[in-house]
Amino acid sequence: MPHRSPDLARLALTVLQPGFEGTVPPRWLLRELADGLGGTVLFARNLTGAAQTAELVARLREENPAVVVAVDEEGGSVTRLQAATGSSWPGNRALGVVDDVERTKRVAGEIGRLLAAADITLDYAPVADVNANPANPVIGIRSFGPDPGLVSRQTTAWITGLQDAGVAACAKHFPGHGDTVTDSHHALPTVHASLRLLRERDLPPFAAAVKAGVRAVMCGHLLVPALDPDHPATLSRKIMTGLLREELGFDGMLVTDAIEMGAVAALHPPGEIAVRALAAGVDAICAGITSPDGETVRELRDAIVEAVHDGRLPEDRLAEAAARVLALARWYAENASVRKARETPNPGGEGEDREEDGDLGLEVARAAMRVVTADGHEARLSRPPLVVDIAPRLSRAVDPDTLTGVAGALAELLPGTVAYAVASEAAELPDLGDRERPLVLVAHDARRQAWVRNLLARAVRLRSDAIVVETGLPGEPTGAVYVTTNGISRASARAVAQWLTKGQ
The missing domain is CATH 3.20.20.300 (Glycoside hydrolase, family 3, N-terminal domain)
Structure with a gap:
């Protein structure tokens, strides 16, 4: 026995x-x-x-001093400690697009x-x-x-x-x-x-x-x-x-x-x-x-x-x-x-600590961002836009209140920005007829979600001047300007907002 x-x-x-x-x-x-x-x-x-x-x-x-305390903190869309604000660091896809192992080490270290x-x-x-x-x-x-x-x-x-x-x-x-x-x-x-x-x-x-x-x-x-x-x-x-x-x-x-x-x-x-x-x-x-x-x-x-x-x-x-x-x-x-x-935390490189890293999250997010501009269109926002976030419920690995953050990031730079969320196939687009107000359409995985793709196409038909921001896997470019962030994070949203308002 x-x-x-x-x-x-x-x-x-x-x-x-x-x-x-x-x-x-x-x-x-x-x-x-x-x-x-x-x-x-x-x-x-x-x-x-x-x-x-x-x-x-x-x-x-x-x-229990020896308790293993665990958490899902991937960066990007899966964050627990920064769920309320969005992650200070882009997730894996953005890091992979940049493919700089030293920067990846630094992000993981932060x-x-x-x-x-x-x-x-x-x-x-x-x-x-x-x-x-x-x-x-x-x-x-x-x-x-x-x-x-x-x-x-x-x-x-x-x-x-x-x-x-x-x-x-x-x-x-x-x-x-x-x-x-x-x-x-x-x-x-x-x-x-x-x-x-x-x-x-x-x-x-x-x-x-x-x-x-x-x-x-x-x-x-x-x-x-x-x-x-x-x-x-x-x-x-x-x-x-x-x-x-x-x-x-x-x-x-x-x-x-x-x-x-x-x-x-x-x-x-x-x-x-x-x-x-x-x-x-x-x-x-x-x-x-x-x-x-x-x-x-x-x-x-x-x-x-x-x-x-x-x-x-x-x-x-x-x-x-x-x-x-x-x-x-x-x-x-x-x-x-x-x-x-290394005990003083420095989310996204902000603050006085670890000054040598600068704003690491924003730096990587910028490097991961890709932009396609249609002929004759200016990729710059000078007036507060209408931001329509076509935001399907992300996977259950992601906290249910996670949003792309693009509207908030633009509002910080252009007060008066109006945000509108379309959360399901049954929802309707807002009135897009005011051409005095620029239009930003934010989508996630449009190539995978037929209803997102359809709503996006309908909005672009109504407003050919629309700026489209894709936060998931890139698809076919659409709109006057097509921006791909390769991920959802506060850093990615800030990178998009700064690029659109300053034009780099």
Whole structure:
């Protein structure tokens, strides 16, 4: 009979990374942390500003100094700490378009400084997926691009910059979410690529991440028949252990994407997903949505303990997983001096600190911006415009209130700017007949969203002088001026507004 630890419950708690509601830690969370809960994940719903974030994390660490505090801070459209204002730094697509590894390191380093100031352990970033399918509804601009060589070198640079700041990076979504047409938040995507194509296209960035010393990897809820026709990657020992551990040589912490996502939630109850993922080789279970009283966490803990007692999950596998979580926490503690040396955050390069970086976010956003101007048209705004933001709901990875920010950035430079949002296919365009007021049309992924494309075309037919700003993947140029930002961020919005009002 195998040896059974007297503290299986503590081991089970160590491998859990739940989210919670509210801007102060609930009592159940503090209680579980005191009992050994190994991690928690923060969302925009938990955060109201830098001081509050730091205070929140400090309270968590009072109960468990080694807690792995994680957050999705990719830059660009996926930001938690800057969700209210938009990210100070362009996201991966913009960095990939610029393709300057030194600037990518600096951007990731600045994000690291922001997280370190709040004492956050782990950033669920960078996205290392190769966006091979332009119709992808969830990756898109979150990827560095469609070329595996580009994505590999940018992933390496991003990891290096973040971890040099003393914050752990997490490459995602292994083995690659770029060639899908289904959002795993809703249903299980299938990657229909051959093994050869996977090895040539999807896997190199993750191999590069491992080589760069990435401290964590997040697996994607994906069915990849060429690797395992029977199980999603999250629950596949062939993929998690055979491919990632044994073939690619990764020995850091392997964490699931959120287990309440539709891709796996439709297959098994949460506790069963956790048990099967751990058995496959995963070390940490991310549960972004939990019950208000913490019952979800206790149910996950009990399911894991029961699986060990039943022999379905070897105790040494659970102990190994817990040890990897604690090893990541130890790495973070050992890098305290690195964070101390760089402790003053400098979002976007603003302020007096790190003067040598200037306004880094704006600098990169300008470099990533592309403009096509029709003959005879002036790409300059001298009067307050009407800005029509054709803004579809972005993927569920993005906070629901995230906007492109272009209207706000223009309003700062041209007071009197009027903003109008078109949020759905059923909505109508405003009156566009006032030609004394310039028209700016802002779209996101028009090439992928037929209704956005149709509304855009209708508006341009009515106003051939319209300036079109595309914040997603570039499509066919349209309008008198066609600007592509290659991403959504406060930095990108500022770059567009400055270019349109000053003409460069």
